[in-house]
Amino acid sequence: MTDTRPESPAADHLNALFAQALSQRPAQGVPALRTVPAQVSPAGLPDSAVAVPDIAAPSVLPVGHAVLAELRSRASVKIGEAAGADASMTEQDRRQRGQSIIMQVVSEWATKYAASGQDLTPAQERAVREAVFDELFRAGRLQPLLDDPYVENIIIYGDKVRVDYADRPTRTWDPIAKTDRDLINLINHLARMQGQGERALTPATPNLNLRLADGSRLAASAYIT
Known part of the structure; x- marks a missing residue:
């Protein structure tokens, strides 16, 4: 089913951040990924939700x-x-x-x-x-963010990860994948998990849109020079 709901203030904010990430791309062809929740909070993002140049949050895992x-x-x-x-x-x-x-x-x-x-x-x-x-x-390193009920949007551009929250400022985050290839593999893994194994992010199909199991929308692109 096609989602015909109008863009929300949170979605507008996401688009602005995504455009900013694209304008700062480190190299051609870097894979980009964004996820949007199934339902955005009616209040949208709070006024305080602006980009904060902090370091990524430390991992709770005891090993690398x-x-x-x-x-x-x-x-x-x-x-x-x-x-x-x-x-x-x-x-x-x-x-x-x-x-x-x-x-x-x-x-x-x-x-x-x-x-x-x-x-x-x-x-x-x-x-x-x-x-x-x-x-x-599941979704690998992306899963904890998908499980967080306060996450509004996730924007990934290569090793750059920015997360919009409903209750706190936007933050940078640890890389979701070690390499661009690993990120593309993760995206294609998510496609297979949704029963869409015939769809994949490849040079022939550089754009991919999915609805994840929790209802989140995912848009990804790669191989674009």
């Missing part, structure tokens, strides 16, 4: 993304093996099996991590499990 990538790889292999051994496995079954495998993989890693003198608290180990699950089954 390189460790998460390794855990993701280990879990992905095991999940693939489990799916290959059971042809009747549904997507829901795969997710449930994935949770079990991720718990096992992270638990084994945490035991070795603790042996090096770096114990994790239960909350930290849970955060690692959730991050690995997000990488495999």
Whole structure:
């Protein structure tokens, strides 16, 4: 269904920020992504929601993304093996099996991590499990922002990330992906999760529009010089 609702003040603010990001592009062909909530607050963004040149918020994860990538790889292999051994496995079954495998993989890693003198608290180990699950089954590093009910808009241009909030000033954020290629892969991963695997961000189709599972709208572009 086509969304015919008029642009809101929040959407106007998003467009202005996105245009500013484009005017400051570091190189040609950098992938750009923006997400807009399913329903923008009637009040729009508060007057205080202006760009603040602060540093990205620190991550609550006790380890870096390189460790998460390794855990993701280990879990992905095991999940693939489990799916290959059971042809009747549904997507829901795969997710449930994935949770079990991720718990096992992270638990084994945490035991070795603790042996090096770096114990994790239960909350930290849970955060690692959730991050690995997000990488495999949800929106990766983008997921915490999608889960935040106070996030109005997310604007990504390469490694530049700006977030509009309903209750606080706009902020910069940690990069969502390590490289432009990783960002494009994330966008295409989101398309596949919405059952639109035939649609992808490629040189032949440099623009992509999606509605995510939570109702958010996503617009992405890449390969444009």
